[in-house]
Amino acid sequence: MSQLVPWGWVVGTAFIYAAAGLVMASFPAPYWIWNLALAGVIIQALALAGPKALSQFGWWRTNLLALLAIIGTGAMVVALAIVLNHAGTDKLDDIVPKVAAMDVLKMSLMALITAAAGAIVSAETGDRLLATFNRIQTSLVLAAVCILGLGIGGLIGILAVASA
Numbered sequence: 001m002s003q004l005v006p007w008g009w010v011v012g013t014a015f016i017y018a019a020a021g022l023v024m025a026s027f028p029a030p031y032w033i034w035n036l037a038l039a040g041v042i043i044q045a046l047a048l049a050g051p052k053a054l055s056q057f058g059w060w061r062t063n064l065l066a067l068l069a070i071i072g073t074g075a076m077v078v079a080l081a082i083v084l085n086h087a088g089t090d091k092l093d094d095i096v097p098k099v100a101a102m103d104v105l106k107m108s109l110m111a112l113i114t115a116a117a118g119a120i121v122s123a124e125t126g127d128r129l130l131a132t133f134n135r136i137q138t139s140l141v142l143a144a145v146c147i148l149g150l151g152i153g154g155l156i157g158i159l160a161v162a163s164a
Contacts, residue, residue, distance in 0.1 A: 006128040013125045013142070014149035016118045017041065020080060021153025023114070026161055029083040037150060040075030043068055044119060045143035048135065050127030073119040080111035122146060 024033060048054075049069030054062045084107035122142060129138040 004132040009125040009128050010145055013122050014145050016121055017146045017149030018153035020114055020118060021150035022157040023080060024083045025154040025157025027083050027086050029086040033079045033083055036075050037079040040072040041146040042143055043072030044122055045139050045146060047072060048126040048139055050123035052127035053130055073115050076115035076118060077112050080114055081108045084111050
């Protein structure tokens with residue numbers, strides 16, 4: 001069984017979510033953001049929205065699972081966008097609106113790309129895990145990998161901020 005586990009994809013998924021956790025821990029954002037990110041990760045893992053996972057269901061159920069995956073990805077985008085746009089300055093006189101608008105756009109785009117990469121890679125990982133595990137086991141393994149990645153990235157981010 002351990003030979004069939006796609007370890008490269010599992011590690012890649014954990015790495016992407018570790019990057020998201022690192023970003024989330026590096027900026028002074030509210031703690032409820034972590035709950036939003038965690039909910040998004042769990043929803044994505046339950047939906048298993050890869051093509052192989054969805055091909056076994058009818059039209060309604062496939063679209064419902066795809067909608068759940070979109071909601072989970074959206075929660076991650078919102079969490080990352082809030083975190084990335086939470087950094088700023090206390091000197092309001094130094095803010096140039098044009099520059100601030102471009103910064104918000106860049107940070108929001110970075111949040112969108114990070115969350116989309118996580119969703120795509122985790123969906124592909126889920127499809128590959130289905131060759132070894134059943135649907136429930138795959139969802140649990142995928143959720144655990146994503147949560148572990150968020151946690152490790154968050155820990156690294158906290159340690160990096162504390163040492164700076």
